[in-house]
Structure formats: C-alpha cells, structure tokens
Amino acid sequence: MVQAYILVQTEVERSGEVTERIRGIEGVEKASDVTGPYDVIVQAEAEDIDALGALVVARIQRLDGIARTLTCPIINI
Template sequence: MVQAYVLVQTDAGLAGDLVDRIRGIDGVTRADDVTGPYDVIVHAEAGDIDELGRLVVARIQRLDGIARTLTCPIVQI
C-alpha cells in the first residue's frame, strides 16, 4: 500500500466545490481546503506507485478547475 499527500492548486474561487468532488474519488481518504500556496490537500491511498499515479493523473488532475498538483508519497521506514 502506498500513501501520499497531493497538494492541489485550483483556479480562483473553485476550491470549495472541488474539495467536495475530490472527496468522492475512490482512493481519496481525506481532502481539506487550506490556505497558503495550495488550495486543497488530499490524503490518498493506492496499491502501488503506478496506481497512485493513475489516481492523480486520471482522476484528480482531470477535474475542471484543477490548475496544478504536487504528489508527495509518504515514506514509511
């Protein structure tokens, strides 16, 4: 199992709507509006790194209003 934080920048004024849509995506365990350089922080889980990549690229980045994402895999030692 791979877990990651996905930092999301949205188009102006769309964070509230997008966070609700992101919460409905399979593999997303949490999504919150935040302030600062990113608008939404997502916690996601996937079976492996390839599945995580597909989750971010095919499901999150394709939502209208998503400007940019940064995926930060969690390192568990």
C-alpha cells in the same frame, strides 16, 4: 499500499467545489481546504506507485477547476 499527500492549486474561487468532488474519488481518504500556496490537501492511498500515479493523473488532475498538483508519497521507515 502506497499513501501520499497531494497538494492542489485550484482556479480562483473554485477550491470548495473541487474539494467536494475530490472527496468522492475512490482512493481518497481525506481532502481539506487550506490556505497558503495550495488550496486543497488530499490524503490518498493506492495499491502501488503506478496505481497512485493513475489516481492522480486520470482522476484528480482531470477535474475541472484544478490548475496544478504536487504529489508527495509518504515514506515509512
């Protein structure tokens, strides 16, 4: 399994609705509104790095109201 934090910038005043929609996506473990340069932080899990990429590109980035994402895979040593 691969886990990652996905940092999300939303369009102005859309973070609440975007967070709720992200929470409904399979593979998303947690989504929280935050302050700072990003509006939402998502913790997600997928079978492998390819599935994680598909989750981000095909499911999260396509949501209306998202301006940009940054995916940070979790490295367990």
